[in-house]
Amino acid sequence: MTFEKVHTGRYFMNGDEACAEGAIAAGCTFFGGYPITPSTEIAENLARRLPEVDGVFVQMEDELASMAVILGASAGGARAMTATSGPGFSLMLENIGLGIMLELPCVVINVQRGSPSTGLPTMPGQSDVMQARWGSHGDYESVAFAPWSPQEMFDLTIHCFNVADRYRVPVFLLADEVVGHMVERVVIPPADEIERWERKHSQVKPGEEFKPFLIEDADLIPPIVHAGEGYHIHYTGLTHDARGYPDMNANTHNELVTRLIDKIRTNREQIIRTVGYDLEDADVLVIAYGCTARSARHAVRAARQEGIRAGLLRLISIWPFAEEQIVSLSSKARSVIVAEMNLGQISREVERCIHRPVRGVFHAGGAMIPPEPILQAIREEAA
Amino acid sequence: MTMPIVVEHHPLDKLIRADRMPHIWCPGCGIGIAMRCYAQAILDYTIPVDDHVVVSGIGCSGRVAGYMNLDSYHTTHGRAIPFAMGVKLAKPGLMVTVFSGDGDLVSIGGNHLIHAARRNIDLKVICINNFNFGMTGGQFGPTTPRGAIATTAPYGNFELPFNLPYLLAASGANYIARWTTLHARQLKDSILETFNKPGFTFIEVLAPCPVGFGKSNNISDGLEEMELYRERCVLAREGDVHAEELGIDLREDKPIIIGKFVNRDRPAFQPPRIGAL
Numbered sequence: 177m178t179f180e181k182v183h184t185g186r187y188f189m190n191g192d193e194a195c196a197e198g199a200i201a202a203g204c205t206f207f208g209g210y211p212i213t214p215s216t217e218i219a220e221n222l223a224r225r226l227p228e229v230d231g232v233f234v235q236m237e238d239e240l241a242s243m244a245v246i247l248g249a250s251a252g253g254a255r256a257m258t259a260t261s262g263p264g265f266s267l268m269l270e271n272i273g274l275g276i277m278l279e280l281p282c283v284v285i286n287v288q289r290g291s292p293s294t295g296l297p298t299m300p301g302q303s304d305v306m307q308a309r310w311g312s313h314g315d316y317e318s319v320a321f322a323p324w325s326p327q328e329m330f331d332l333t334i335h336c337f338n339v340a341d342r343y344r345v346p347v348f349l350l351a352d353e354v355v356g357h358m359v360e361r362v363v364i365p366p367a368d369e370i371e372r373w374e375r376k377h378s379q380v381k382p383g384e385e386f387k388p389f390l391i392e393d394a395d396l397i398p399p400i401v402h403a404g405e406g407y408h409i410h411y412t413g414l415t416h417d418a419r420g421y422p423d424m425n426a427n428t429h430n431e432l433v434t435r436l437i438d439k440i441r442t443n444r445e446q447i448i449r450t451v452g453y454d455l456e457d458a459d460v461l462v463i464a465y466g467c468t469a470r471s472a473r474h475a476v477r478a479a480r481q482e483g484i485r486a487g488l489l490r491l492i493s494i495w496p497f498a499e500e501q502i503v504s505l506s507s508k509a510r511s512v513i514v515a516e517m518n519l520g521q522i523s524r525e526v527e528r529c530i531h532r533p534v535r536g537v538f539h540a541g542g543a544m545i546p547p548e549p550i551l552q553a554i555r556e557e558a559a
Numbered sequence: 560m561t562m563p564i565v566v567e568h569h570p571l572d573k574l575i576r577a578d579r580m581p582h583i584w585c586p587g588c589g590i591g592i593a594m595r596c597y598a599q600a601i602l603d604y605t606i607p608v609d610d611h612v613v614v615s616g617i618g619c620s621g622r623v624a625g626y627m628n629l630d631s632y633h634t635t636h637g638r639a640i641p642f643a644m645g646v647k648l649a650k651p652g653l654m655v656t657v658f659s660g661d662g663d664l665v666s667i668g669g670n671h672l673i674h675a676a677r678r679n680i681d682l683k684v685i686c687i688n689n690f691n692f693g694m695t696g697g698q699f700g701p702t703t704p705r706g707a708i709a710t711t712a713p714y715g716n717f718e719l720p721f722n723l724p725y726l727l728a729a730s731g732a733n734y735i736a737r738w739t740t741l742h743a744r745q746l747k748d749s750i751l752e753t754f755n756k757p758g759f760t761f762i763e764v765l766a767p768c769p770v771g772f773g774k775s776n777n778i779s780d781g782l783e784e785m786e787l788y789r790e791r792c793v794l795a796r797e798g799d800v801h802a803e804e805l806g807i808d809l810r811e812d813k814p815i816i817i818g819k820f821v822n823r824d825r826p827a828f829q830p831p832r833i834g835a836l
Contacts, residue, residue, distance in 0.1 A: 206649060208645065227832055227834065228833060230834045232648045236641060240641070241638070248632075248647075251632060252647075256645065271634075278632075382609070402650075404650045404653045405630075407630070408630055410632075412632075421578075
């Protein structure tokens with residue numbers, strides 16, 4: 177019996193299962209996680225699928241360990257991931273900082289639920305978007321994508337692995353309970369159509385002088401080597417120099433943290449992804465992401481039928497933020513509306529960029545925002 | 560005329576990052592002795608040096624990863640074991656050793672320690688026990704004896720400590736031993752033995768911390784603590800002792816039992832791989 181990595185075909189599956197299939201299709205060979213609603217089906221599917229493809233599934237004792245174990249697997253060369261929800265994501269933030277500092281690629285799926293604290297375990301939320309940006313201590317740039325459908329749970333999971341490997345960062349998939357549990361058509365393409373970006377491996381041979389954090393390329397990304405390849409590397413969460421050695425020095429620290437941020441900022445145009453709907457002449461600009469963008473799409477379409485020049489910018493990448501595009505679109509729009517299932521997080525980021533107030537359509541979570549309040553806000557802003 | 564003997568090379572040179580010296584450890588500290596035993600065990604073992612990986616957490620003992628000329632990972636406080644588990648599962652052919660201290664492994668990392676022992680994952684843990692948090696300046700920890708003075712226990716520690724062999728025995732480790740930094744040869748042999756032992760192995764190494772623990776508890780320097788080990792340590796033969804009797808209090812005139820306490824063959828952690836069927 178043989179097991180396929182890519183289950184090519186058309187399916188009716190939920191977003192969590194699509195995420196797991198996306199991970200296997202991407203060549204993920206390691207999952208370490210702790211069960212938590214509403215992400216559990218990702219772990220359950222990978223517990224079944226990973227052993228079929230010579231991968232490893234481990235259920236850890238908590239999310240602190242889950243994040244640490246995938247960093248270790250990544251250091252060993254594996255494409256590694258975990259999946260969680262808000263309470264677990266809070267615990268993972270500790271070692272997400274380590275992943276940023278050690279520049280270890282990995283993927284963290286956060287199927288968001290109503291929060292804070294235990295909140296609404298089985299119901300949706302979008303209130304971890306700022307936690308994903310700023311949650312671990314210190315300065316860093318975050319990379320996060322937000323799927324709006326089971327199909328995107330599949331596609332973006334693959335994309336997260338590619339981005340993580342190319343830029344040597346932990347990458348977040350900020351899903352929500354709606355897209356995680358929604359059952360919809362998912363098309364899995366043939367294996368040879370699955371895109372794969374490889375890690376940039378060092379060209380230095382083992383035994384030659386090698387500095388694991390020496391920057392020689394314009395992309396600011398150091399070439400990677402893995403445990404057991406003969407390089408005798410040292411990685412530390414302490415501030416370190418090009419050799420990877422601890423260096424308790426303000427200049428070294430400033431250079432390191434600035435470079436970690438700049439490797440994302442200078443490459444942001446390659447990372448940022450958005451989709452526009454009816455934006456050409458949009459007078460009322462709606463910005464939304466994840467499941468809320470589905471309602472926003474409906475509301476914008478309905479507004480157009482009423483003769484209102486409304487348009488939707490759907491953020492696929494939340495971080496880095498599509499700042500330039502939002503500034504440009506908002507300069508042509510009379511009004512900007514942000515719809516999100518929290519009480520104003522991305523809306524504040526938009527206000528920071530455009531220097532004027534935005535109209536928020538907010539809900540603390542628990543139920544998807546329906547199209548009506550978004551449509552009503554569009555009507556009022558257009559009036 | 561006698562010629563001076565100039566030592567240009569040390570047998571352990573290739574295992575130590577000389578460019579990282581001098582190390583951070585205080586005079587009288589025992590960690591360096593334990594690190595030397597680890598290095599010697601690597602030299603004495605059969606697999607190539609390239610196949611050894613060392614993972615540490617945070618603290619004085621956690622600095623060992625930075626001084627060993629191996630693939631070495633200095634991780635977050637308490638998380639060395641799960642990080643090491645990821646390396647081991649991604650590259651099962653590597654010999655992955657976790658070298659860290661009692662504060663790191665047993666306090667903040669305690670949950671990972673017992674679960675790794677329960678899983679019986681093939682990791683080699685060397686745990687320096689110096690009875691306190693040394694790096695931060697001598698606070699009490701989960702191994703500090705009751706009554707001992709620490710900077711956060713100025714009236715004497717009013718908590719009871721862990722007995723580490725007992726904890727690890729109950730949790731399921733395949734191999735459990737205790738040595739001191741006075742017992743360098745036995746410690747090296749014990750580390751070598753764990754390299755040959757599948758599953759989770761745990762060696763507790765009692766080590767002087769004259770600055771953090773000794774000075775507050777009437778052990779004036781490292782040498783005095785080594786003397787104390789020499790006077791009080793009693794070697795137990797395997798199977799002779801019950802793990803619950805292995806508590807330690809350096810300040811009491813009681814024997815300190817050392818030796819190999821557990822050597823068993825519970826099945827080692829092995830994730831299923833059904834793809835090859």
